[in-house]
Amino acid sequence: MTTDLTGTAATDAAPAVIPAPATPYQDDIARYWNNEARPVNLRLGDVDGLYHHHYGIGDVDHAALGDPAEAGYEAKLIAELHRLESAQAEVLLDHLGPVRGEDTLVDAGCGRGGSMVMAHQRFGCSVEGLTLSSTQADFANKRAAELGIAERVRARVCNMLAMPFETGHAAGSWNNESSMYVDLHDLFAEHSRVLAVGGRYVTITGCWNPRYGQPSKWVSQINAHFECNIHSRREYLRAMADNRLVPQAVIDLTPQTLPYWELRATSSLVTGIEEAFINSYKDGSFQYVLIAADRV
Numbered sequence: 001m002t003t004d005l006t007g008t009a010a011t012d013a014a015p016a017v018i019p020a021p022a023t024p025y026q027d028d029i030a031r032y033w034n035n036e037a038r039p040v041n042l043r044l045g046d047v048d049g050l051y052h053h054h055y056g057i058g059d060v061d062h063a064a065l066g067d068p069a070e071a072g073y074e075a076k077l078i079a080e081l082h083r084l085e086s087a088q089a090e091v092l093l094d095h096l097g098p099v100r101g102e103d104t105l106v107d108a109g110c111g112r113g114g115s116m117v118m119a120h121q122r123f124g125c126s127v128e129g130l131t132l133s134s135t136q137a138d139f140a141n142k143r144a145a146e147l148g149i150a151e152r153v154r155a156r157v158c159n160m161l162a163m164p165f166e167t168g169h170a171a172g173s174w175n176n177e178s179s180m181y182v183d184l185h186d187l188f189a190e191h192s193r194v195l196a197v198g199g200r201y202v203t204i205t206g207c208w209n210p211r212y213g214q215p216s217k218w219v220s221q222i223n224a225h226f227e228c229n230i231h232s233r234r235e236y237l238r239a240m241a242d243n244r245l246v247p248q249a250v251i252d253l254t255p256q257t258l259p260y261w262e263l264r265a266t267s268s269l270v271t272g273i274e275e276a277f278i279n280s281y282k283d284g285s286f287q288y289v290l291i292a293a294d295r296v
């Protein structure tokens with residue numbers, strides 16, 4: 001599938017039901033993502049039909065990129081950025097532990113659904129995605145229908161602080177760059193409720209570093225850019241501990257995400273936020289972190 005740059009994709013899947021947002025803030029966030037159509041996201045997704053709204057990790061393959069002066073370099077650059085974003089989702093999935101075909105996983109804040117498709121393709125399981133944006137849910141469901149996996153991969157318009165699942169229903173759940181829109185105690189209480197005892201929760205997130213002191217000006221700039229509220233690393237660990245989520249792995253991915261940002265800053269698809277990410281990662285005020293936790 002390819003998209004035009006408005007992000008519009010006519011859907012033959014059932015339209016997502018649209019409940020009222022829980023707060024005026026959620027209304028703003030729904031509107032933000034309904035209107036989002038940045039080329040940096042759509043052009044990368046068009047590479048192979050996996051549409052992400054998260055960032056990349058891993059070393060840049062300079063041999064694959066070739067010479068910037070050569071014809072076709074920009075297409076190679078887009079493919080490389082996309083490869084690094086998919087590599088990020090693979091690392092998140094690596095930390096879910098064993099998942100069976102009969103299991104259900106929950107993608108809280110699923111965006112256009114790229115990670116959901118990857119999870120289903122890897123484990124053969126069902127994946128339920130939640131987003132505040134009806135445009136994103138429709139997009140993800142259309143993509144799942146095109147792939148013939150709509151019975152196992154479904155996105156819904158729903159607040160992840162009130163998930164439409166029975167207690168203990170999910171074998172695993174995650175937030176991929178979507179936890180900075182909610183209160184962490186509310187979020188982890190809800191993950192803890194829907195996860196089976198022994199289930200696994202994983203997040204990849206940007207968080208401010210308590211060692212820096214307070215959120216830096218770069219962190220404030222990222223918050224303003226995305227209308228989000230980045231939490232500290234300490235807040236994540238405390239809210240997990242308070243909600244029966246026991247960390248099994250806490251991995252600082254900052255050194256692994258910097259090459260993505262430095263490459264992205266050279267592309268024609270820059271959005272203007274690259275400097276804030278690069279400077280805050282370099283001055284130590286901001287970290288890109290994976291936390292995998294057991295529901296006990």
Ligand SMILES: C[S@@+](CC[C@H](N)C(=O)[O-])C[C@H]1O[C@@H](n2cnc3c(N)ncnc32)[C@H](O)[C@@H]1O
Pocket residue numbers: 026029030033051052053054108109110111112113114115130131132133136158159160161175176177178181182
């Ligand atoms: C940066 S995008 C990440 C999308 C996706 N996880 C990915 O990796 O491509 C943030 C997502 O969080 C969702 N979100 C924010 N607050 C939410 C809430 N309270 N309930 C459900 N989804 C929410 C937005 O709708 C959006 O889909």
Ligand SMILES: CC(C)=CCC/C(C)=C/COP(=O)(O)OP(=O)(O)O
Pocket residue numbers: 038040041052053054055177178180205206222226228230271273
């Ligand atoms: C790590 C942090 C703080 C993330 C904030 C959440 C966010 C907006 C992620 C990327 O979305 P995107 O892929 O739509 O953004 P962009 O257009 O910049 O690629």
Ligand SMILES: [Mg+2]
Pocket residue numbers: 040041052053054055
């Ligand atoms: Mg992006």
